[in-house]
Amino acid sequence: MADIGKLLRGFRQEWGLSLRQVKERSEVLAQLWGHSSHVVSFSYLAKLENGKHDIQDMAVSKLLSLSEIYSKEPDTLLHACRPPRLDTQLKDPIGGPATTRLITEGRLADRALRVLPDVRSGPPPGKTSLLAGGDNSGRNRYRRAIVGESDLTLFPMIRPGTLLTADTYQRTIAPRKTYTNEFDRPIYLLHTRAGYVCGWCDLEQDGTMLRIVPHPLGQTHFGLLKYGQDVEVVGRLVFIAMSLEP
Numbered sequence: 001m002a003d004i005g006k007l008l009r010g011f012r013q014e015w016g017l018s019l020r021q022v023k024e025r026s027e028v029l030a031q032l033w034g035h036s037s038h039v040v041s042f043s044y045l046a047k048l049e050n051g052k053h054d055i056q057d058m059a060v061s062k063l064l065s066l067s068e069i070y071s072k073e074p075d076t077l078l079h080a081c082r083p084p085r086l087d088t089q090l091k092d093p094i095g096g097p098a099t100t101r102l103i104t105e106g107r108l109a110d111r112a113l114r115v116l117p118d119v120r121s122g123p124p125p126g127k128t129s130l131l132a133g134g135d136n137s138g139r140n141r142y143r144r145a146i147v148g149e150s151d152l153t154l155f156p157m158i159r160p161g162t163l164l165t166a167d168t169y170q171r172t173i174a175p176r177k178t179y180t181n182e183f184d185r186p187i188y189l190l191h192t193r194a195g196y197v198c199g200w201c202d203l204e205q206d207g208t209m210l211r212i213v214p215h216p217l218g219q220t221h222f223g224l225l226k227y228g229q230d231v232e233v234v235g236r237l238v239f240i241a242m243s244l245e246p
Contacts, residue, residue, distance in 0.1 A: 008077075124149050188233050204224065
């Protein structure tokens with residue numbers, strides 16, 4: 001966004017136009033389009049090019065004039081002067097539509113591309129495991145994993161093949177009083193001596209022992225594990241993507 005002034009100056013210089021000539025051409029457009037708001041004064045454009053005018057205050061009518069004069073698509077200028085896109089990887093700060101809709105463009109489409117996986121082919125791995133790639137670097141807050149066929153701890157609520165995102169900043173086991181049902185109960189990605197597990201858990205015996213709690217319909221059972229030695233919390237799950245195909 002800070003380079004929009006240089007971009008506008010570059011367009012004008014490519015066309016060999018002075019500031020006053022741009023103003024004169026914008027006056028022609030204003031007359032043709034029937035509204036004086038399309039006029040771009042030379043002083044206004046000079047301030048834009050020199051970064052002395054807040055680009056976010058630019059009227060759409062003036063942006064349309066400049067795009068027409070420089071023979072550029074309006075999207076080219078809009079993209080250059082827009083604020084940074086919201087980081088909506090996991091939680092959307094401004095919310096979605098009031099009704100269910102298909103997503104085709106914009107910030108929600110970008111979010112879907114980041115957090116939803118491509119259609120996966122083939123069976124899930126045998127064990128729950130971290131996914132390869134930059135998301136799992138040691139410096140990244142979020143770790144991604146896939147639930148393996150042998151990990152039926154929360155089956156059928158979370159099935160093998162489900163993709164997980166765990167927040168490594170949330171590793172403290174939440175007390176039971178903080179949730180009222182199984183859907184609100186925090187789920188954790190855990191690392192045991194036998195490998196990774198996705199499940200609920202409780203701390204017992206003054207916080208020294210951890211019990212991995214399976215779903216009532218699950219097919220996995222665990223005994224007490226020594227917290228910090230036999231089992232470590234990778235992070236709390238903040239996002240899952242699960243295929244509904246059989």
